[in-house]
Amino acid sequence: PGKKVLIVYAHQEPKSFNGSLLKIAVEELTKQGCIVTVSDLYAMQFEPRATRNDIVGHLHNSEVFNYSVETWEAYKTGALSKDLVEEQKKVQEADLLIFQFPLFWFNMPAILKGWMDRVLVQGFAYDLSKAYDGGLLQDKLSLFSFTTGGTQETYSNKGINGDIRYVLWPIQHGIMHFCGVKVLEPHICYAPEHASEEKRKEMLTAWTQRLKTLWKEEPIDCSPEWYFK
Amino acid sequence: PGKKVLIVYAHQEPKSFNGSLLKIAVEELTKQGCIVTVSDLYAMQFEPRATRNDIVGHLHNSEVFNYSVETWEAYKTGALSKDLVEEQKKVQEADLLIFQFPLFWFNMPAILKGWMDRVLVQGFAYDLSKAYDGGLLQDKLSLFSFTTGGTQETYSNKGINGDIRYVLWPIQHGIMHFCGVKVLEPHICYAPEHASEEKRKEMLTAWTQRLKTLWKEEPIDCSPEWYFK
Numbered sequence: 001p002g003k004k005v006l007i008v009y010a011h012q013e014p015k016s017f018n019g020s021l022l023k024i025a026v027e028e029l030t031k032q033g034c035i036v037t038v039s040d041l042y043a044m045q046f047e048p049r050a051t052r053n054d055i056v057g058h059l060h061n062s063e064v065f066n067y068s069v070e071t072w073e074a075y076k077t078g079a080l081s082k083d084l085v086e087e088q089k090k091v092q093e094a095d096l097l098i099f100q101f102p103l104f105w106f107n108m109p110a111i112l113k114g115w116m117d118r119v120l121v122q123g124f125a126y127d128l129s130k131a132y133d134g135g136l137l138q139d140k141l142s143l144f145s146f147t148t149g150g151t152q153e154t155y156s157n158k159g160i161n162g163d164i165r166y167v168l169w170p171i172q173h174g175i176m177h178f179c180g181v182k183v184l185e186p187h188i189c190y191a192p193e194h195a196s197e198e199k200r201k202e203m204l205t206a207w208t209q210r211l212k213t214l215w216k217e218e219p220i221d222c223s224p225e226w227y228f229k
Numbered sequence: 230p231g232k233k234v235l236i237v238y239a240h241q242e243p244k245s246f247n248g249s250l251l252k253i254a255v256e257e258l259t260k261q262g263c264i265v266t267v268s269d270l271y272a273m274q275f276e277p278r279a280t281r282n283d284i285v286g287h288l289h290n291s292e293v294f295n296y297s298v299e300t301w302e303a304y305k306t307g308a309l310s311k312d313l314v315e316e317q318k319k320v321q322e323a324d325l326l327i328f329q330f331p332l333f334w335f336n337m338p339a340i341l342k343g344w345m346d347r348v349l350v351q352g353f354a355y356d357l358s359k360a361y362d363g364g365l366l367q368d369k370l371s372l373f374s375f376t377t378g379g380t381q382e383t384y385s386n387k388g389i390n391g392d393i394r395y396v397l398w399p400i401q402h403g404i405m406h407f408c409g410v411k412v413l414e415p416h417i418c419y420a421p422e423h424a425s426e427e428k429r430k431e432m433l434t435a436w437t438q439r440l441k442t443l444w445k446e447e448p449i450d451c452s453p454e455w456y457f458k
Contacts, residue, residue, distance in 0.1 A: 012279070013293055015292075016293065016294075048340065048343060050241070050339070104279070104342075105349070105399070106404065109342075109346060110278065110340070111279070113338075117333050117339050120334070166456075166457070167403070169391065173391070174334055174390070175335065224395075
């Protein structure tokens with residue numbers, strides 16, 4: 001109770017299965033007394049492109065545009081664009097970040113990747129030699145909750161898509177762990193579009209159940225062993 | 230000679246190291262007699278968001294918007310938006326796809342991920358049970374050419390970022406191999422921003438040299454063994 005949660009949500013359709021998972025999370029966490037904020041990226045028409053527009057006013061080096069350097073400088077001088085500052089504030093205040101999305105091409109949809117690219121800038125999320133366990137967003141938890149098109153069998157060690165954990169390495173380790181954020185077990189709903197109505201309901205119930213005891217969970221050990229055995 | 234190459238390029242600055250790598254590829258391949266097309270995503274202000282706007286006219290199901298279903302239907306009836314049709318035509322005509330970009334958060338920048346999300350739709354790039362070796366874009370080659378922020382040591386098996394091949398799994402296997410496209414060895418320039426001018430020149434020369442014998446290369450065996458040993 002009193003914990004702050006930011007849900008970054010990337011689906012176009014409120015009536016989708018992802019929409020139901022979002023609704024469940026908002027309701028269950030609110031019921032627990034958490035303060036829940038949602039960044040509904042499609043509804044916000046969130047900009048995924050990392051461009052010069054992310055810096056207000058003059059550039060540090062207008063001769064050769066370097067996005068990482070420019071946003072780092074702009075972060076320090078308070079010259080990042082308003083939409084980024086707002087997202088950073090939400091991240092800063094949150095105890096837990098939940099990312100809710102459909103897996104698109106073995107990764108998050110571009111609109112959510114753009115959120116990572118633009119919001120988690122140097123100075124804010126990490127810094128010179130402040131990465132991984134020294135990252136700047138320590139004391140925060142993260143949880144990737146997503147749906148897949150393929151079945152669980154295809155995402156197994158022997159399946160054609162390979163172990164689902166292979167897909168999680170760039171996301172959980174490369175982004176969250178890099179920023180010092182601890183990672184809870186992912187929540188994966190396999191192929192809801194091809195599941196029976198009964199199976200879909202079971203999956204939704206399982207998410208509600210998991211959320212009830214979420215705050216008692218321990219983060220995973222985000223090392224190569226977890227991903228590649 | 231006569232081979233068609235599509236370079237999908239995702240950097241904001243022509244004077245960047247990525248810009249130099251692009252220039253080299255265009256020049257060297259043109260010199261060989263190849264027909265080279267460039268999709269310069271930032272210059273095109275390419276839209277990375279997968280939305281209803283990608284379908285011209287009526288939706289198949291306007292009650293519940295499902296991007297995958299709608300774009301599949303739109304592909305079949307010729308109702309995809311003009312920018313997607315143009316990119317698909319370029320892909321269709323190409324013998325080789327080169328992706329040139331800076332690695333952003335262990336993956337491609339959102340603008341390029343959006344190109345994958347929106348261009349490689351069902352019906353065009355894959356179909357029901359037509360995936361991987363049965364994918365629809367067979368007889369094409371692909372090559373991921375990218376720069377990193379971290380050094381080669383950090384992207385090794387014992388390094389903090391893990392083996393660089395872990396990062397390539399979702400991109401090469403999950404996207405290209407899924408569509409039936411064969412994958413050439415990636416071309417990686419580690420940390421050019423922190424390299425000496427001499428070292429940077431060496432890296433550019435190495436790219437020119439590689440391109441000279443590119444058409445003699447054999448694709449990698451895109452199986453879990455290549456990525457995870």
